[in-house]
Amino acid sequence: MKRRVSGQTVTIKDVALTAGVSVATVSYVLTGNRRVKESTRERIQAAMRRLGYRRNRVAGALRARRTYTLGLLVPDITNPYFPDLVQGAERAAAEKGYGVLLCDSRMDWDWTRRYIEFMLEHRVEGISLAQGVTAEIARLLEQARVPTCLCSTQAPDFSCSSVEIDFCAGMRQALEHLFHLGHRLIGCVGTRLEYNCPRLHSFLKVMAEFGLPAEKFQLIETELLQPQDAEGIVQQLRSSPRPPTALVGANDILSLEIISVARQAGLKVPEDLSVIGTDDILLASRSSPALSTLAFPRFEMGATAIRVLLEYPTKGPQHVVFTPNLVVRQSSGPAPKK
Secondary structure (H helix, E strand, O other): OOOOOOOOOOHHHHHHHOOOOOOOHHHHHOOOOOOHHHHHHHHHHHHHHHHHHOOHHHHHHHHHOOOEEEEEEEEOOOOOOHHHHHHHHHHHHHHHHOOEEEOOOOOOHHHHHHHHHHHHHHHOOOOEEEEOOOHHEEEHHHOOOOOEEEEEEOOOOOOOOEEOOHHHHHHHHHHHHHOOOOOOOOOOOOOEEHHHHHHHHHHHHHHHHOOOOOOOOEEEEEEOHHHHHHHHHHHHHHOOOOOOEEEEEEEEEHHHHHHHHHHOOOOOOOOOOOOOEOOOOOOOOOOOOOOEEOOOOHHHHHHHHHHHHHHHHOOOOOOOEEOOOEEEEOOOOOOHHH
C-alpha cells in the first residue's frame, strides 16, 4: 500500500482498500444499517485502527441532513441530583450513536431561552429539559417543532413528552412513615403553590386522604428550594403557633441545610424535628444523622428521556412516570412527647 503524506486525511476508500472490502461494506459497519459478518467487521475495524481513520460526522450530517445530537438542559450542574441523570442520558444516547449537548441554565429564564436557541441553531434532533418552563419557553419549543421531553417536571400545555415522578406515591410513603412514628403536625417544603408545585399539591392531597387537612402554616413555600432558604424555613417553624414536628418535601441539599440550621437554633434532629428529603443523593447517607429521603431513579430517568425523544417520530409524545421509594435513615424518629 502506498504510504500517505503526513497530515493527509484517511478516507473510507483507504479503509476499504486495506481491509479488502467494498466502500459500501465499510459504510455498513460505520452506520450499522446492515448486518456484516463478524470476521469482516473485525477486519474493517482493525484497518481503521491501523490507518488512524476517524469518521467525519460533520460531513455525514450534511449529507443526511441529520446531526445525531440531542440537547440536555439542567438548571444547576453543581447540584448532586443531576450527574446521575446526565450520565443516564449520555449513556442512552451513545448506545444509539448520538451525542449530547449539555447546557446549564443557572436557574435563569433568560439563560434558558438563550441555550434553547443555541441548541436549535446547532440543529439538535431533540431537547430534554430537567426543569420547568415558562409559557414563553413552551411557545419557543412548540414553534421549533423539535421533539421535546421534560424530565423531572410536569409537562406544560404543549405537545411534548415527559418523564415524571409520582410525587403523590412518594408523599404517601413519607407521611405513612411519619404517622406510624406518631407525628400529626407535619410541614411540607416546596416552591409556591401558584407555580403548581408537585410537592405541596401532593402533600395536600395525601393529608386529605388521611383525614388531616393541612393548615396554611404547614405549607412552607420557597422560590427555588435552595440551601439559602433553610434559615427562613427554620425561623418560620419556630415562630409558628403550632410548630410542626416533622418536615417533608425539600430536596436533599436543602434538607441537610435545614438540619444544620435547626441544630444551631437549639433543635435536635430527630428528637425535636424529623426531616425527610427527596432525591437520595450520596451525601444523604453520609450525613449525621443520615437523611431519610425519597429515592428517585435519576439514571433511569435520564436514559428514558433520551429514549422517548428518539422514539418521537414513530410514537409521538410519551409520558413515563417513576415511583420514588422511601429510604428510612436516622433523621426521622418518633414524635416528641408532649
